[in-house]
Amino acid sequence: MLDIKNLSASVGGAEILHDLSLSVGTGEVHAIMGPNGSGKSTLAQVIAGRDDYDVTAGSVTLDGEDLLELDPEERAREGVFLGFQYPVEIPGVNNAYLLKAAVNAQRAHRGLDEIDVFEFLKLAKEKMALLGMDQKFLNRGVNEGFSGGEKKRNEILQMAMLEPRLAILDETDSGLDIDALKAVAHGVNALRSPERSIVLVTHYQRLLDYIQPDHVHVLSGGKIVRSGDKTLATELEERGYDWLKEAANG
Amino acid sequence: MSKPDKLQSAAEQLGPDGLSDLRSRAAKKFGATGFPTTRMEDWKYTDLSIASDISVAALQDFRTDLPPSYEIPDIDAHWLVISNGSPQVGSFSAIDGVEVSLLSEADVDLQFNLPLSDLNLALLSDGLRLTVDSGVNIDKPIGILFFDDADTESLVSQGRVIIDVSKSASVQVIEFHATRGDARKYANVFVDLNIGDNARVDYARLQARDPSAVQTARLSVAAGRDATLRHFALDTGGKLVRNDLAIDIAQTGANVDFNGLYLADAMQHVDNHTRVDHRVGPAHSNQEYRGIVKGRAVWNGKAVVHEGADGTDAQQANHNLLVAERAEINAKPELEIYAEDVKCSHGTTVGQLDENAVFYLRTRCLDEEQARRLMTHAFAMGVAHRCPIDACTAWVDAHVDAALNALITEDAE
């Protein structure tokens, strides 16, 4: 599904990602962990197409298609979804309006007609129920005045509506209470399928109790320094990252 | 203006009637002062030489016999039309609870205080006076349409309306500005709104003149005891537009809320000056103006809390979105406080769209133009939603939409 080869990326002249390679197979769930500032969000944003970052070397492909050639919206329509670590508040832009516009832009890309209004509402309400979200959020501004946890649920709602091929969730579990964590995990698990791949960026083993990953990677200093199965997450929880940083440097 | 004699003879041409004497005195005064210039603090950023040029050209062959021409906007209201400066009395139908008369036949004391007011009186063919009976609640908005039509010859037109709202009455007023034809036009409009004790006025000034039109317009409001004003102004048209809104609070308990939205395309210059005088307290004023600027805009908001106006609450905000490199805004809040126990604040912002938000929307499948359009629209509607007259809402929404699309689409080229 996703193939990242020898990727280097910098921002404002500083290289953040160094020669990073990562492969995510179709139907797999990968977790990326790593210390603060190691480049996890940078990687996620580069995949989604943020142009503040300069890709200086390497390639990123989705099912063989060069993602780096595409605009962010083209990537999104092709099925790449980024759940933001810090979802952006967009005052005055109606949440339901955005959801519908997003769904329709994606449908247009696939050569489908616009979604029927009633069908859209029915679908949105279904997904919201699944996430334990009150319907009143449909009529609010996008993330406007949402609590931290509400923003994260809203990201998952968008993901659920767009049904991406590849979902990258950047710390979607941070700042969630136990119920919200379960709801989010439920939303992610509902999306899990042999056709989709999911990348979870997280600091906590806890999320991985609910969403069992096939692979766990450690990103440190802009590189993947260790990959393993889900037991690696448990090990990290116990030992921290220092031993890996040393191993990587030495 | 360079030709006082032309002004004087034009003033004479308009009579003889009840305004003759006034016109002649005003012409003399304006002949001595002329147009405000950019050397004056209040006019620093807005150069009226184009208004002067159009006036001079129009006075070369001044016509008082222009045929009426207008299009009633698609807004449900009792419309009173002033076409090319002439009230179209024949088109007025009676409004229950409102007395409408011509200024030439009304016994009113018109003030000489500002050069543009003198110009207005000198060339005023006639104006309107509306008196809203006390205690009445007018069934639908009263629309005053200022419509100018000039295809070949330069046109200068004056509009003057006095609205007296008697105590405890409630009325909605739409001041609508539109044009037709390709010739240069300069309109100079004065509206006096006197809100009686405990009366309520919802007011919308909607300006959609053509891109070559010049406008200077002043709305002066006197708010009575416990009076309420809800005001919204929209400017999308005009080449050079200057609006003054002056609100005088000389009675306690007044509550005034005035808001505005201006869109200035690359070739447009839109200037809004507001001033609220709190002479007594407690009273409340709140204003928010927003601008989307590709050309040039000016916002100057002044609140003066006079000595003794204790318990005043005066809030003002002005937010501007610059949508082109060359866009220019002069935004200046001014707060003068000479009283105690007041709550005042002002905030002015000038900026561009939040690029994080643009990226966010793009990751949600929207293309860049759609993302920018959506956010710009949301910014505009944030204040346009405050238009207090429901009958205008559909028109405002559609008009803002169209104007924004034009502004942003060109931008993408």
Ligand SMILES: Nc1ncnc2c1ncn2[C@@H]1O[C@H](COP(=O)(O)OP(=O)(O)OP(=O)(O)O)[C@@H](O)[C@H]1O
């Ligand atoms: N615009 C920028 N200018 C300069 N440095 C930047 C910029 N954006 C990111 N960085 C730096 O890049 C590094 C990686 O940041 P990134 O957000 O990817 O880390 P992260 O692994 O997601 O951290 P966290 O776990 O705290 O979310 C950090 O040191 C950060 O300060």
Ligand SMILES: [Mg+2]
């Ligand atoms: Mg991060």
